[in-house]
Amino acid sequence: MRNPPFRCFRDLSNEHGPLIHLKLGECNAIVVSSPEMARKVLKDLDPSFAGRVQNVASRIMWYDGSDIAFSPYGDYWRQMRKLCINDLLSPKMVRLFQSIREDESSRLVNSLRESSGSSVNFSEKLFSYSSSITCRAAFGGACNDSETLIKMMVDSMKMVGGFEMADLFPSSAIIGALSWRKTRLMKRMRSELDGILDDIIDQHRRKRAESSGRKLGNSEFGGEDLVDVFLRAMEEEELKFPIDNHNIKAVLFDVFTAGTDTSAAAIDWTMVELMRNPRVMAKVQAEVRQAMEQNNEAINNLKYLKLVIKETLRLHPPAPMLPRACNEEHVIEGYTIPAGSMVMVNIWAMQRDPEHWENPERFEPERFESEDLNFVGGDFKYLPFGFGRRMCPGLTFGLASAESALVQLLYNFDWKLPESVRPEDLDMAENVGITATRKQNLSVIVTPYK
Template identity: 40%
Template sequence: MELALFQTMQLQILSILLFSLPIILFILTKLLKPTPQPRSPPLPGPSHLPLIGNLHHLLGQPTHHALHRLATIHGPIMALRLGRLNLIIISSPEAAKAIMKTHDLNFSDRPLTPGGKTVLYSGAGLAFAPYGPRWRQHRRICTLEILSSRRVRSFSSISQEEVSNLLSRVSSLSQSKTPVNLTGEFLSFSNAVTSRAAFGKKFRHGDKFIGGVKEFFHLGFMENLAEMFPPFLCVDVITGVRRRLRRIRRLFDEILDEIIMDHEVRRHKQGDEVDGDDQVVDFVDVLLRIRDEGGLEVPLTDVHVKALILDIFIGGTDTAAVILEWAMSELVKNPEIMKKAQEETRRVLKGCKSKMEEEDINKLKYLMLVIKETLRLHPPLPLLVPRVNMEECKVLDYVIPKGSRVIINYWAISRDPKIWEDAESFKPERFEGSSIDFKGGNFEYIPFGAGRRMCPGSTFGLANVVLLLAHLLCYFDWELPGGGQAEDLDMTELFGGTMGRKTPLSVIATPCD
């Protein structure tokens, strides 16, 4: 009897358990199930076509203009597909700050194109080196040794001499009222100063080397096409871009090897005493001294020396020339602003003395405002050098997949009417009393980038820009040839790596009284 009752109770308990099990499992599932995270919205962007992606959206206008137009439709973070390349375009200071400050370490890598691998020694320098110990070491060498304020000051005699040479050419042309091609003059000046600072006064291969740099820039678009499309389309075979890039690499190798050898011989003759305070020491001298001293975390090889010099040369020539070109263009187009800048330079330089001292530069307050506004309205690099993120991360609620190629459209940010009042007008006074500077702390104003990958050569480039502009404004008055009206000056841009003028700036110089 008791056994039957016990068995009946077991059956009842079992029945209850069997009946309750689904409910218990349901409750446990709900309790143990992780709280669902809200899904990130997909990256916005225009729809793309098969094979070419969004390439058709960029045709017919400069790339930074087209990207700005698309961003006004799709937002400050936008996904774009160019052939087989996936890009993410950033067009607001908030998004730029997230990339270059909040997630700066994650976005510290840069993509290296096949052409970069060929010509730029596989990123052995600084500009395209992968983030890591070698990059950090090269960055320290550049900021503390090659491009330090002390080193830049040591090149003042070179800059002064090249300014004097340019002024002599302009003075000669002014006697006959012959127009001065300032675009060409600025490029020659920038090339001469950078060449002498990098290689020394006796640089025999200037024209060949500069020609190779120009061809490398010109091949950029064709190289991009080859990278965008799969090999079976034979873009590389049709354009011959890789063959031409290899030829440029051989040219650079021959010239740079000879330069290093010449410096080695001179160092040996002088007992390695080439870094005294009483003489100008070029970039190659500095790098060879650091190489020979050793004690580095990553040994410095001749390949690193060549790659670093090439990075500095490429970054230091076109950029300064473009800033000078646009600054003078805006001054010619705005005579009242030019008059104000001339009055300041003539007052500070006290009758245009031949040598400008550092304290003189510090007194050129208005001229610095002119240069700041030039860099806002006409940045030499409207699209900052791309970055790549090492890990997936979230930027302004959007997930950026690992390995994304991110491009910041600084041109769009610097002309955003929500940030800048009367954004399309040239108004140097907008920076008067403002704390905004070039140092990368204001993400609405980043002409040289920001964060770990900020350009280290801005001090060197801007010193030469201020020096030459001050002398041109001090010594000469300027006007358009043929009685042209200032407001009619063509300001059309031409984007080809750097953003210069579509037509050269040709003006008449008249010596001031």
């Protein structure tokens, strides 16, 4: 495929309908492209479609699917997801991390200020911003190997979201052998990843041993971080499914990739759309600057900025296709869905469907003034974070990180593109991967506002 799969599948759906059965090698693939069909899969039959199809990349880089994102639906998945939500992703914990977001937003502003007047790779700075927040919240401090982790994350997300021949013909040892180069590359990456994550876990073990029964505090905010929570769970041996370093590393890489990639992509796409739409840029900057010069209540009530973020996530959802697996045969609208099928809900196509959106390709935040839509799936034509049991658990964490950065960026700087680039010439192509990051990095020139 020359284009990302979600674009190709949108074109097929326009021709053949909202429920398509594709035979990809030995695999049955079902593509869902309408809100009505999505409701049946994600709500009416959610337990039957809550599984995940494993591939070579997820087995190697995510520890045989012992993480959360690629783990089979069941009690183990519930256990690990609950630990993450309670101790990292709950609204209470996200509020507790506000000081981290403010500090990293300030660092991002200072870094851009040092480069004011010259072209700067804005996208790279966003990865650094979002990875620092994730590391400090989940690991209890900055990670010395964050740049290496970012590169692994980018490469892994591309590999896990593609269609490898070995995944499409799983019974063929010959075809599997043809993918040896990529498999060897991933195993090398996994070995390097093991070393980094083992170091993080060992540092926490030493800290726990040195505490000698005293209350263990995270240097960032006074409580246990996620690594401490997992180590305590191992020590107390009260979990239904005992865990070891293998499980912890799977979830830590999960958290790092999800917390870094999606937040950075959301901010990046937002700024790209604002650069292409100067009317919207002027309006949202005026709102932010007026609020910043008033009080905290005004800052927490930035209505137009929230509309801008909603519209960005409509056009550029973090995961354009929701991957599911059907664990038993079902009949939907007269069509049989075989057990074991790979099911892909194309929310990218649904959120640009002219049957449900006026001028769907146009960036118009005002459309949400009359559309009572939220991020948790009140209407199935808008599902930027998914729906049901597999809905993104980091929704609140990611939105808070994105909004914190955007407030500071829009307040502190005026923005323009390098002289040789016109807004209408910005490349809007996406990378092929499980997340729809922008293929080209965004280079900008910033001028301090005050």
